Amino acid sequence: xxxxxxxxxxxxxxxxxxxxxxxxxxxxxxxxxxxxxxxxxxxxxxxxxxxxxxxxxxxxxxxxxxxxxxxxxxxxxxxxxxxxxxxxxxxxxxxxxxxxxxxxxxxxxxxxxxxxxxxxxxxxxxxxxxxxxxxxxxxxxxxxxxxxxxxxxxxxxxxxxxxxxxxxxxxxxxxxxxxxxxxxxxxxxxxxxxxxxxxxxxxxxxxxxxxxxxxxxxxxxxxxxxxxxxxxxxxxxxxxxxxxxxxxxxxxxxxxxxxxxxxxxxxxxxxxxxxxxxxxxxxxxxxxxxxxxxxxxxxxxxxxxxxxxxxxxxxxxxxxxxxxxxxxxxxxxxxxxxxxxxxxxxxxxxxxxxxxxxxxxxxxxxxxxxxxxxxxxxxxxxxxxxxxxxxxxxxxxxxxxxxxxxxxxxxxxxxxxxxxxxxxxxxxxxxxxx
Amino acid sequence: xxxxxxxxxxxxxxxxxxxxxxxxxxxxxxxxxxxxxxxxxxxxxxxxxxxxxxxxxxxxxxxxxxxxxxxxxxxxxxxxxxxxxxxxxxxxxxxxxxxxxxxxxxxxxxxxxxxxxxxxxxxxxxxxxxxxxxxxxxxxxxxxxxxxxxxxxxxxxxxxxxxxxxxxxxxxxxxxxxxxxxxxxxxxxxxxxxxxxxxxxxxxxxxxxxxxxxxxxxxxxxxxxxxxxxxxxxxxxxxxxxxxxxxxxxxxxxxxxxxxxxxxxxxxxxxxxxxxxxxxxxxxxxxxxxxxxxxxxxxxxxxxxxxxxxxxxxxxxxxxxxxxxxxxxxxxxxxxxxxxxxxxxxxxxxxxxxxxxxxxxxxxxxxxxxxxxxxxxxxxxxxxxxxxxxxxxxxx
Numbered sequence: 001x002x003x004x005x006x007x008x009x010x011x012x013x014x015x016x017x018x019x020x021x022x023x024x025x026x027x028x029x030x031x032x033x034x035x036x037x038x039x040x041x042x043x044x045x046x047x048x049x050x051x052x053x054x055x056x057x058x059x060x061x062x063x064x065x066x067x068x069x070x071x072x073x074x075x076x077x078x079x080x081x082x083x084x085x086x087x088x089x090x091x092x093x094x095x096x097x098x099x100x101x102x103x104x105x106x107x108x109x110x111x112x113x114x115x116x117x118x119x120x121x122x123x124x125x126x127x128x129x130x131x132x133x134x135x136x137x138x139x140x141x142x143x144x145x146x147x148x149x150x151x152x153x154x155x156x157x158x159x160x161x162x163x164x165x166x167x168x169x170x171x172x173x174x175x176x177x178x179x180x181x182x183x184x185x186x187x188x189x190x191x192x193x194x195x196x197x198x199x200x201x202x203x204x205x206x207x208x209x210x211x212x213x214x215x216x217x218x219x220x221x222x223x224x225x226x227x228x229x230x231x232x233x234x235x236x237x238x239x240x241x242x243x244x245x246x247x248x249x250x251x252x253x254x255x256x257x258x259x260x261x262x263x264x265x266x267x268x269x270x271x272x273x274x275x276x277x278x279x280x281x282x283x284x285x286x287x288x289x290x291x292x293x294x295x296x297x298x299x300x301x302x303x304x305x306x307x308x309x310x311x312x313x314x315x316x317x318x319x320x321x322x323x324x325x326x327x328x329x330x331x332x333x334x335x336x337x338x339x340x341x342x343x344x345x346x347x348x349x350x351x352x353x354x355x356x357x358x359x360x361x362x363x364x365x366x367x368x369x370x371x372x373x374x375x376x377x378x379x380x381x382x383x384x385x386x387x388x389x390x391x392x393x394x395x396x397x398x399x400x401x402x403x404x405x406x407x408x409x410x411x412x413x414x415x416x417x418x419x420x421x422x423x424x425x426x427x428x429x430x431x432x433x434x
Numbered sequence: 435x436x437x438x439x440x441x442x443x444x445x446x447x448x449x450x451x452x453x454x455x456x457x458x459x460x461x462x463x464x465x466x467x468x469x470x471x472x473x474x475x476x477x478x479x480x481x482x483x484x485x486x487x488x489x490x491x492x493x494x495x496x497x498x499x500x501x502x503x504x505x506x507x508x509x510x511x512x513x514x515x516x517x518x519x520x521x522x523x524x525x526x527x528x529x530x531x532x533x534x535x536x537x538x539x540x541x542x543x544x545x546x547x548x549x550x551x552x553x554x555x556x557x558x559x560x561x562x563x564x565x566x567x568x569x570x571x572x573x574x575x576x577x578x579x580x581x582x583x584x585x586x587x588x589x590x591x592x593x594x595x596x597x598x599x600x601x602x603x604x605x606x607x608x609x610x611x612x613x614x615x616x617x618x619x620x621x622x623x624x625x626x627x628x629x630x631x632x633x634x635x636x637x638x639x640x641x642x643x644x645x646x647x648x649x650x651x652x653x654x655x656x657x658x659x660x661x662x663x664x665x666x667x668x669x670x671x672x673x674x675x676x677x678x679x680x681x682x683x684x685x686x687x688x689x690x691x692x693x694x695x696x697x698x699x700x701x702x703x704x705x706x707x708x709x710x711x712x713x714x715x716x717x718x719x720x721x722x723x724x725x726x727x728x729x730x731x732x733x734x735x736x737x738x739x740x741x742x743x744x745x746x747x748x749x750x751x752x753x754x755x756x757x758x759x760x761x762x763x764x765x766x767x768x769x770x771x772x773x774x775x776x777x778x779x780x781x782x783x784x785x786x787x788x789x790x791x792x793x794x795x796x797x798x799x800x801x802x803x804x805x806x807x808x809x810x811x812x813x814x815x816x817x818x819x820x821x822x823x824x825x826x827x828x829x830x
Contacts, residue, residue, distance in 0.1 A: 232519050235530075238537040241576040245529055245583040291521075302521035303530040313521050 005106070005201045006193040008076075008186040010211045012100040015173040017087050022167040029082040032090060036078050039071050039093060043196075050197060055117055058110045060197045065108060068196040070094055073103050076189045079134065083160035084173055085181040101182070103189050111200040123195040125357050126203045129375075130191040132350045133184035155346040156184035159400065162339045179212035179401030180343070186210035205354065205371035207378045207402030215403040219320035219396055220388040222290065222381035224300070226314050229370060231301050231362035239296065239359065242303065246292045249306050257285040261391050268330045274392050279322040282391045284308035290317040290384045297355035298368055299376045315377070317384045325395040333392065340386045340398050351379035378402045445722070449715050456711050459764060460703065461771045465827070467819040472799040475784075475818055480792050481799075488797035490553050492804055498546035499752055505542045506745040509535050513741030520737075525590045527737035532582045535744040540575055547571065557795055562659045586740065589721070593734040600734065601721035608721075609714045613670065616706055620669040625652035625677060633690065637676065640695045643776050644702040649674045651694065657681055662794045665693045667700035674701055685789060688782030692773050699772025705765045712761055720750050755808060762810040770812065770820050778828070780821035787814040 021028060050064040070093050077090040080101045091097035115122065135154035159177040166174050187210070190203035215221075235242060264278040274282075288308030294300040294315035304313050329336060354376045358368040385398035472481060516534050520527040551567050554560040562570075588607045592600035628634050628651055637651035656664075656679045663682040669675050676697040682690060700706065724746050728739035774780060790796045791814055798814030805813055812820070 232516070234516070234534060234538070235519050238534065238575075241537065241572075241579045242530070242533055244576040244580045245533075248580060301519065303519055303526065305522040305526050307523075 005204065005209070006190050006199050007104045008182065008189060008210055009102045009104065010100065010182055011098075011102075012086055012178075015175060015178060017084060017167040017171060017173050019168055019171055021087070021089075022084060022164060025082065025084060025164070028089065029078065032078045032081065035093065036075060039074065043068065043071050047196070051116070051119065054111065054197045055113060058113060058116075060108060060111070062108065065198060068198055069105050072105075072189055072192050072196065072198065075192070076103055076185055077101060079156070079185055079188075080181070083156050083181050083185070084163045084167055085156075085160075085178055085185065087173075101185075103193075105193065105198050106201075109200075111197065115200055116197060119195065119197060122202075123191065126187075126191040126194060129205060129350065129353055129357070130184075130188035130203070132346075132353050134188045154184065155343070155350060156181045158342050158346040159184075162342060174400070175213055176400035176403075177343075179403055182212060183207050183210045183402045205369070206374040208374065208404060209371070210402070212401055212403040215399050215401060218385065218399055219323070219394040220385045220398075221318045222377060222384055223316050223318065224314060224373075224377055225316070227300065227373070229367045229373060231298060231358075231366060231368055233363055233366055235301070235303065236298065236359060236362040239298065243292070243296045246295070246304070246306070250289065250292060253285060253288065257282060257391070260285075264392050265330065265333070268325055268392050269327055272327055272330075273324050274322045276322055279393060283319040283388075283393055284310075286319060286384060286387050286391060286393060287313075287317045289387060290315060290380060293380055293383065294377075297351055297376050297380070298358040298362060299373060299380055315380065317388075319388055319393055322393075323395065325392065329395060330392065333390065336397075337386070337390050340389065343398075343400050344383055344386045347379040347382050351376050351383075354379075442722075445718060449718065452711065453715055456708050456715075457761075457764065459768045461768050462827075465771075465820075465823055467816065467823050468826070470815060470819050470822065472815050475815065476788060476791055476798055484791045484795050484797045485799075487553070487557055487559075487795035488800055491550060492800070494546045494549050494553075495808070498543050501542050501546070502539055503745075503749065503752060505539055506535065506741075506748050509538055510742045510745035513744075514738040517737055524594070524735065524737050525587060528586045528590045528734075528740045529583045531737050531740040532586045532744060533579045535741055536578055536582050537575065539748075540578075544571075559662055559795060560660050561657070589724070589734050589743070590737075590740075593725075597733065597735070598725060598729065601718075601725040605714070605717050605721045608717055609710070612710055612713050616668075616710060617670040617673055620652075620673045620675045620677075623654060623668070623677070625654055625675065628653050628678070630683075632687070636687070636691050637694050637698075640691065640698050640776055641676075644695070644698045644772065646674075646698055646702045649676060649698065649701050651675075652677050653680055653683075654678070655680045663790060665697050667697040667706065670706060674706075676701065681793075686782070686785065688777070688779050689786040689789060691777050692779065692782045692786050695773035695776040696769045699769035699776070700765070702772060703765075703768055705769065708765065712758070716750075716754060716758070720747060723750065756806065759806075759808055759810045763812050766811045767816075767820065770817055771824070774821060774824040780825040783821040784818050787817045790814055 046064060046067065050060065050068065053064065054060045074090075074093040077086070077099050080086045081088075081090045086100040088100060090099055131154065133155050135157040159180045163173055163177045163181075166172075166177070187203055187205060190199075190201075193199050194201070194203055260278055260281050264274045264282060267278065268274050285308060287310060288304075288306070291300075291304035291308065291313040294313070295302070295304045300313065300315040302314060310316070310318075354372045358372050358376070361372070362368050382398055382400065385394075385396075388394050389396065389398055476484075513531055513535055516531055517527050520530045522530065551560065551562075551564075585608070589600060589604045592604045592607075596603065628637070634651065638647065641647045641649055641651075652675050654677050660679075661681055662679075663685065664679045665677060665682060667674070667676050676694060678690070678693065678697075682693060685693075724734065724743045727746055728734050728743050731739040731742055733739060734743055770783070774783060777783075787798065791798045796814055798818075800809065800813055811817075
């Protein structure tokens with residue numbers, strides 16, 4: 001039976017940051033990074049003995065397990081400090097001082113020897129995802145060098161890059177970016193705890209498994225409904241070629257949407273609000289891209305329609321009616337979007353990775369794990385909010401935090417999707433024959 | 435009912451009249467091909483090797499066709515269940531069912547494709563590596579999906595608008611598309627100038643002799659993929675081209691001239707336009723039958739009918755293959771005759787088809803039943819026999 005999960009705790013409610021320590025954060029973190037490097041090097045030497053001892057006895061040896069617990073905790077705290085997730089200089093390893101972010105490990109318990117034997121292999125997908133979340137390797141959609149570089153640095157690092165500027169200006173850490181970092185660092189902590197045999201519970205990719213504030217009211221939300229996590233193996237196997245007609249349609253629609261967006265931009269500059277007809281068209285376009293992306297990345301199962309009709313798909317974007325917008329933010333929307341695209345690019349890498357995992361898992365099991373689905377849904381929600389903001393459907397900036405609002409359980413009130421527009425119970429000819 | 439029968443009778447009559455006109459050929463009607471013994475025309479080793487190579491392909495082809503039909507028959511019965519996987523409305527669901535049908539059919543063909551590819555690699559006929567073969571096939575599937583979606587959009591769209599009579603405008607659209615495709619194909623190929631003054635001069639002379647001097651000769655580089663020799667005529671109107679694969683460049687000059695003359699023969703005798711005409715003749719009954727046979731399932735406006743429509747199209751394609759092969763052989767024979775009339779070099783033609791057997795492992799004398807049912811070109815032996823017949827008819 002799997003043990004309790006590794007839990008992350010956060011005690012940093014005020015989000016205040018000293019501008020001086022923020023300015024020099026990278027330099028201030030150097031002593032900790034050096035110590036962490038030394039401890040990590042020792043861990044590399046100890047890890048094979050730890051693995052062999054656990055494999056033979058079925059239990060991780062206490063002394064070695066304590067060392068790896070210390071390393072995982074210290075690593076979390078150092079990176080949290082480096083990425084501005086926390087304000088205070090972290091304690092040195094082994095002191096057990098209280099800190100704003102901490103981790104609680106489950107008590108040592110027997111582990112399945114097969115799971116221990118293949119731990120490195122089993123942990124590989126989780127480590128890849130952890131790497132894409134915190135820093136390192138990530139899969140991308142865009143070829144531009146800038147985006148690849150930012151994406152390569154991981155979601156937490158991208159958030160830290162943006163937070164550095166925000167903290168210097170406002171002296172405060174943006175809640176969304178902070179929560180995104182906690183999610184990323186929390187997942188990495190679970191992944192390394194699993195790798196180092198501190199738990200036999202697989203890391204949970206679901207954002208709700210990590211502490212975060214609820215998403216503030218936002219005019220653009222994503223709701224997932226009627227998803228039993230089942231995925232048809234056949235449509236999963238052919239998912240990419242099945243997307244071809246949608247890709248062609250999306251390309252055509254995007255050309256028109258771009259022209260309409262320019263018209264909407266001009267109209268919003270003059271009137272301070274996007275005309276209802278243009279808003280409707282662009283909202284349908286954003287809904288369609290959400291439906292299509294959800295299908296392509298296995299966040300949803302059903303083949304989507306081509307019209308972006310509201311309430312027609314299990315992964316539904318809800319977009320509020322047009323509202324007045326500041327002309328200044330309309331005028332500078334292209335510049336304002338840059339930080340959002342940095343985060344979107346990093347989340348896009350994570351979404352791509354979860355889709356690849358989901359594809360393999362669904363192919364064998366006919367289902368996808370809820371955590372993987374929810375991680376994808378978070379990236380999809382952010383993408384929908386970003387494109388809605390880019391296309392002037394809302395004056396509200398996309399919310400980077402993974403807080404409740406993306407999962408079906410916590411979805412904000414949204415119209416219940418209509419049943420799929422074509423689901424026959426049985427062949428029509430049978431009914432006629434009857 | 436009377437109207438339907440009368441309409442079908444009229445359609446059949448029109449098809450017969452048009453087919454009769456399309457069947458016309460410049461090959462003399464009294465031409466009798468001598469019966470040659472392949473053992474005397476080809477070295478025994480080459481003949482045995484080519485027979486062995488082709489025999490494998492014949493059986494995998496037949497196996498693949500049987501599996502294809504069986505798969506689509508099962509899909510026609512049960513495929514509607516996949517409509518549950520769609521939230522896309524009737525036409526979108528039709529897309530999904532059509533694509534899944536093609537996808538399942540593709541999956542069943544993979545073992546045969548792999549076997550054929552392995553066989554070709556084993557005989558050194560292809561230079562393509564396994565990764566390119568597998569991923570290229572996968573990418574091509576995306577193109578097929580896009581095509582089937584467009585076809586379903588046309589058919590289902592008209593079916594929703596016009597109910598039973600959708601097949602007539604749909605045929606017109608498909609025919610228009612076929613014409614468009616024939617026109618743009620040469621523009622999509624990576625073709626080069628021959629960069630061989632002698633070859634260009636030969637081609638220009640042959641084109642002039644056949645009255646199609648405006649059509650350029652181009653070369654396609656395929657040597658990195660295959661060693662098989664080939665050439666073809668493509669295009670319509672201003673995009674007409676004669677294309678030689680670079681694998682044929684090493685052949686003797688006389689043989690290359692025969693190839694060029696053969697392809698210009700296709701262009702001079704409007705075989706591409708005629709081929710389009712034949713396509714329409716096959717398309718009309720196909721769409722009509724799809725319309726009639728799917729009607730009991732609510733017509734093609736309903737996505738549940740799509741798996742059945744797919745089966746009907748494929749069954750018609752498979753069972754009309756002997757007829758389509760005969761038409762293709764008929765046109766190829768006419769192009770061969772044009773080549774002989776132009777080059778007046780039957781010895782080169784004999785040499786060419788001996789070379790095809792040697793280099794391309796093409797069986798010069800496949801079993802009669804297979805050649806009749808599926809041979810889209812005259813066999814190598816028949817083509818040598820035509821060269822022989824021409825020589826006898828032109829003793830000087």
